[in-house]
Amino acid sequence: MSEFFKKPLLDAQSLHKQFTVGKKPGLFAKAPKDWFRADRPVAKLHAVDDVTFTIGKGEVLGLVGESGCGKSTLVRLLTRLLDLTDGSIRLDGEEIGHLPAKGFGKSPYRPRIQMVFQDAGDSLNPRFTAFAAIADPIQRLKPLPRADLKLRVEALATMCGLPLELLGRFPHQLSGGQKARVGIARAIAVEPDLLILDEPTAALDVSVQVVILQLLEDLKKRLGMSYLFVSHDLNVVRLLCDRVMVMYLGRIVETGPAEEVFRNPAHPYTKALLSAIPHFDQVKGSGAPPVPRLRISGEPRSPIDPSPKVCRFYGRCPKGQDACTESMPLLHGVGLEHSAGHSVACHFPVSDTDRKTAAVSLIEDVA
Amino acid sequence: MSAVPVLAVDNLSVEFRTRGGIVKALEQVTFSVNKGEMVAIVGESGSGKSVTAFTVMGILDAAGRVSQGTASFGGLDVLQASEAVMRDIRGREMSMIFQNPRVALNPIRRVGDQIADVLLQHGNVTRREAPKRAIEMLTRVRIPDPERRAKAYPFELSGGMCQRIMIAIALSCAPKLLIADEPTTGLDVTTQAAIMDLIAELGAEQGMSTLLITHDLGMAAEYCDQIVVMHAGHIVEMAPTAELFAHPRHPYTAKLIAATPKPTARLMDLAAIPGNLPDLRAAEIPPCRYSARCERRQSRCDQALPYVLGEQKGSMVACWNPL
Amino acid sequence: MTETLKHIRYVLTENPVTLFAFSLFGFILFCALFGPYLAPYDPLATNGAATLKPPSGAHWFGTDALGRDIFSRVLVATRLDLGIAFFSVVLTFAIGALAGIAAGFFGGWVDRVVGRLADTIMAFPLFVLAMGIVAALGNTVGNIVLATAIINTPLYARVARAEANIRRNAGFVEAARLSGNGEGRILLLQILPNILPILMVQCSLTMGYAILNAAGLSFIGLGIAPPTPEWGILVAEGAAYMISGEWWVALFPGLALMTAVFCFNLLGDGLRDIVDPRRRT
Numbered sequence: 001m002s003e004f005f006k007k008p009l010l011d012a013q014s015l016h017k018q019f020t021v022g023k024k025p026g027l028f029a030k031a032p033k034d035w036f037r038a039d040r041p042v043a044k045l046h047a048v049d050d051v052t053f054t055i056g057k058g059e060v061l062g063l064v065g066e067s068g069c070g071k072s073t074l075v076r077l078l079t080r081l082l083d084l085t086d087g088s089i090r091l092d093g094e095e096i097g098h099l100p101a102k103g104f105g106k107s108p109y110r111p112r113i114q115m116v117f118q119d120a121g122d123s124l125n126p127r128f129t130a131f132a133a134i135a136d137p138i139q140r141l142k143p144l145p146r147a148d149l150k151l152r153v154e155a156l157a158t159m160c161g162l163p164l165e166l167l168g169r170f171p172h173q174l175s176g177g178q179k180a181r182v183g184i185a186r187a188i189a190v191e192p193d194l195l196i197l198d199e200p201t202a203a204l205d206v207s208v209q210v211v212i213l214q215l216l217e218d219l220k221k222r223l224g225m226s227y228l229f230v231s232h233d234l235n236v237v238r239l240l241c242d243r244v245m246v247m248y249l250g251r252i253v254e255t256g257p258a259e260e261v262f263r264n265p266a267h268p269y270t271k272a273l274l275s276a277i278p279h280f281d282q283v284k285g286s287g288a289p290p291v292p293r294l295r296i297s298g299e300p301r302s303p304i305d306p307s308p309k310v311c312r313f314y315g316r317c318p319k320g321q322d323a324c325t326e327s328m329p330l331l332h333g334v335g336l337e338h339s340a341g342h343s344v345a346c347h348f349p350v351s352d353t354d355r356k357t358a359a360v361s362l363i364e365d366v367a
Numbered sequence: 368m369s370a371v372p373v374l375a376v377d378n379l380s381v382e383f384r385t386r387g388g389i390v391k392a393l394e395q396v397t398f399s400v401n402k403g404e405m406v407a408i409v410g411e412s413g414s415g416k417s418v419t420a421f422t423v424m425g426i427l428d429a430a431g432r433v434s435q436g437t438a439s440f441g442g443l444d445v446l447q448a449s450e451a452v453m454r455d456i457r458g459r460e461m462s463m464i465f466q467n468p469r470v471a472l473n474p475i476r477r478v479g480d481q482i483a484d485v486l487l488q489h490g491n492v493t494r495r496e497a498p499k500r501a502i503e504m505l506t507r508v509r510i511p512d513p514e515r516r517a518k519a520y521p522f523e524l525s526g527g528m529c530q531r532i533m534i535a536i537a538l539s540c541a542p543k544l545l546i547a548d549e550p551t552t553g554l555d556v557t558t559q560a561a562i563m564d565l566i567a568e569l570g571a572e573q574g575m576s577t578l579l580i581t582h583d584l585g586m587a588a589e590y591c592d593q594i595v596v597m598h599a600g601h602i603v604e605m606a607p608t609a610e611l612f613a614h615p616r617h618p619y620t621a622k623l624i625a626a627t628p629k630p631t632a633r634l635m636d637l638a639a640i641p642g643n644l645p646d647l648r649a650a651e652i653p654p655c656r657y658s659a660r661c662e663r664r665q666s667r668c669d670q671a672l673p674y675v676l677g678e679q680k681g682s683m684v685a686c687w688n689p690l
Numbered sequence: 691m692t693e694t695l696k697h698i699r700y701v702l703t704e705n706p707v708t709l710f711a712f713s714l715f716g717f718i719l720f721c722a723l724f725g726p727y728l729a730p731y732d733p734l735a736t737n738g739a740a741t742l743k744p745p746s747g748a749h750w751f752g753t754d755a756l757g758r759d760i761f762s763r764v765l766v767a768t769r770l771d772l773g774i775a776f777f778s779v780v781l782t783f784a785i786g787a788l789a790g791i792a793a794g795f796f797g798g799w800v801d802r803v804v805g806r807l808a809d810t811i812m813a814f815p816l817f818v819l820a821m822g823i824v825a826a827l828g829n830t831v832g833n834i835v836l837a838t839a840i841i842n843t844p845l846y847a848r849v850a851r852a853e854a855n856i857r858r859n860a861g862f863v864e865a866a867r868l869s870g871n872g873e874g875r876i877l878l879l880q881i882l883p884n885i886l887p888i889l890m891v892q893c894s895l896t897m898g899y900a901i902l903n904a905a906g907l908s909f910i911g912l913g914i915a916p917p918t919p920e921w922g923i924l925v926a927e928g929a930a931y932m933i934s935g936e937w938w939v940a941l942f943p944g945l946a947l948m949t950a951v952f953c954f955n956l957l958g959d960g961l962r963d964i965v966d967p968r969r970r971t
Contacts, residue, residue: 123861137869207640276560278585
């Protein structure tokens with residue numbers, strides 16, 4: 001019952017973000033008949049379309065999707081760098097979605113949502129030392145006297161495993177792993193409740209990646225933060241996340257407890273994603289039995305003025321049928337334990353029987 | 368497999384002249400690629416894997432210098448060959464695809480024409496046939512609607528599509544060797560798999576050998592016959608893929624495998640590799656460049672690096688105290 | 691600090707052309723600062739006994755129609771020419787760089803206004819525009835500085851705009867927003883320091899233009915009034931004697947002008963190497 005009263009830290013309800021895109025006729029193309037009307041419909045790119053989710057206190061939610069699926073836009077909406085077209089974002093029950101992105105820096109909510117960027121090199125100003133980079137958010141959001149500031153920055157650096165003698169260095173004098181540590185120290189400097197990790201290890205070597213992931217896990221436990229972990233690397237996502245959301249062309253297609261989604265993917269797209277990552281169970285020449293692999297072909301549908309009725313994955317989906325073009329599939333519970341929160345937006349989810357018989361028709365055997 | 372390898376690199380050392388001094392980027396690199404084989408060079412950034420590829424292609428940066436060794440491609444030492452000879456070989460017998468296909472393509476030329484250019488340059492088709500052959504190539508790399516795509520400019524195509532075009536260009540003259548330098552880095556996961564499948568299939572069809580440069584052990588495991596592990600300009604281990612993953616012998620290889628996230632591993636199970644690469648500009652680099660990071664270090668590790676051949680053909684480990 | 695000095699020394703020793711440009715710049719600066727004290731003759735003093743004398747031990751660059759020592763006049767003119775160029779560049783920098791960065795960073799209407807203004811200025815033949823400004827506002831040193839600054843502003847605005855535009859959505863700018871920095875602060879404290887090096891290079895290049903422009907204005911009689919020594923006037927005064935064989939009257943001021951412009955153009959490349967932090971490893 002206590003679950004019922006426990007309010008989530010972040011509650012995002014049907015978020016929408018559309019961008020207007022130019023649809024001007026070419027120089028020699030015939031002008032549209034309604035060119036004189038001021039309210040002529042313009043093309044809209046639906047970057048984020050009806051996205052609803054929550055993040056609990058101390059929870060790690062994974063967001064998985066490929067480039068162009070709208071995950072960067074979603075991140076920018078949550079960090080309030082971008083205004084919503086529609087929807088609501090509540091932080092601890094308080095609505096922050098309506099606050100304009102411009103000027104959000106002055107709001108009391110600013111320190112509570114922070115972010116670690118994908119490319120630590122690009123996210124550090126080449127003209128700022130590591131110390132200045134970490135001190136900047138403190139000075140702007142939670143000012144401290146000079147002496148205390150120095151102590152605080154040093155404490156943060158130590159917490160993130162950054163040797164203190166490196167604080168005077170500029171980004172180009174630091175290694176990739178050290179830059180990542182500076183980026184993390186800066187993000188946790190103002191003690192956020194929600195930390196958004198945007199592919200924090202994508203630019204790092206594997207040996208460094210492990211260290212940074214372990215650091216993030218450790219910091220979460222020590223500081224009680226919640227994470228939204230964005231990545232395209234499923235092997236990495238499942239290391240850190242309690243729950244995952246899979247995004248495709250602006251919509252959430254599957255969500256659920258991480259282990260459940262990875263073990264029993266219900267959406268064909270999730271299955272294809274999982275199928276595409278190297279598994280180490282198929283080392284060439286080892287004589288291991290070939291694992292059936294699901295490959296999807298073709299290009300994604302256009303996100304510009306998409307039909308509200310057609311499933312976004314239709315056309316690439318091996319299970320696509322006429323029904324998929326007649327009504328947009330909505331998220332609904334799957335699996336034996338519906339209460340566990342595993343939902344999928346598909347009319348024909350990969351069922352348990354499918355999994356057992358490995359539905360021959362849709363799985364290409366790539367030996 | 369024929370006895371004579373397609374590519375045999377022997378005792379190759381490369382130095383770079385920089386402000387901070389001479390960087391010994393490669394030292395005594397020896398490996399070979401047999402006909403029809405796919406070989407991976409695996410390593411982290413700074414390991415020298417791309418320098419190896421560039422040296423073999425003869426497109427080493429001007430600051431770089433081959434200080435010793437040979438690289439024999441079908442009997443010809445590509446390190447000694449003249450630029451004119453190399454120009455003829457590149458693209459015809461030995462092709463390369465790069466990490467960022469969009470940059471490697473000419474942005475203001477239709478992709479069909481770019482494939483036709485390569486066909487024409489190497490002189491095996493007539494001007495009239497070239498566009499038709501270009502479309503054939505697009506079909507072979509599984510580009511849907513090839514007639515229409517041939518008229519597209521690179522910016523109109525997705526990253527995965529551009530990489531397919533690059534592959535079409537690279538394979539248009541049926542080369543004996545394809546060097547793929549991180550061909551799927553930066554592409555989506557599903558696209559990555561499709562591109563690697565394509566390279567593997569076309570390679571098998573043409574009997575072409577492939578040298579895959581990658582940082583992704585998982586990919587190397589899935590597609591390659593033989594794996595060469597590099598660390599700081601040395602080959603630390605090489606072995607047939609199954610052998611390498613079943614019994615890694617060099618401590619670095621073992622750590623690298625243990626550090627790679629796998630579907631079954633938990634975060635605490637993954638190993639971190641402590642320490643950094645040694646400064647390759649220093650006058651005195653320890654003979655084993657991994658020794659400062661190594662847990663199995665012994666006093667004899669300060670002697671010249673041993674190259675211990677394994678029982679299996681093509682396996683070697685450069686370590687005094689292998690696992 | 692010592693690291694910066696080490697880096698400067700490295701760039702200078704690595705590239706002899708840069709070293710040459712910096713030495714030449716030092717020499718020109720020295721002439722500008724101390725020229726008037728070093729000149730062997732009073733640059734304004736006429737001497738009826740020694741008119742149009744070719745170069746000799748007494749008069750290194752010869753004398754002009756009024757018997758004035760050309761070497762002294764060229765030397766003394768350095769300060770004025772360099773001064774005009776320097777102040778006009780400072781002015782251009784202040785207006786052009788700020789307008790350009792704002793245009794590139796904010797985009798939208800700021801960008802359109804700045805862009806159209808720059809286009810408007812560029813649409814005139816620049817030298818004619820400068821002539822017009824000086825003719826309308828009056829023949830003073832201040833107005834020459836102003837005219838030179840105005841015609842160079844679009845060049846700065848364009849460079850600054852392009853550079854600010856590519857950094858507009860850089861990771862570090864987003865990070866600064868998350869840290870609670872306002873847009874103005876981001877512009878001045880995050881973007882400007884990154885563009886400064888590129889603008890410094892531009893400064894060096896426009897110094898050359900500015901000198902040429904000021905000299906050009908004086909050459910056609912708009913600008914510094916004779917008898918004040920100024921390179922443009924000196925060349926103008928000598929031009930009439932070229933045909934009659936007194937080549938030295940125009941040649942030496944012309945050489946001085948050329949050397950200065952050449953020096954600033956070379957200097958630009960060297961400056962780029964020094965200020966680029968990525969070249970420091």
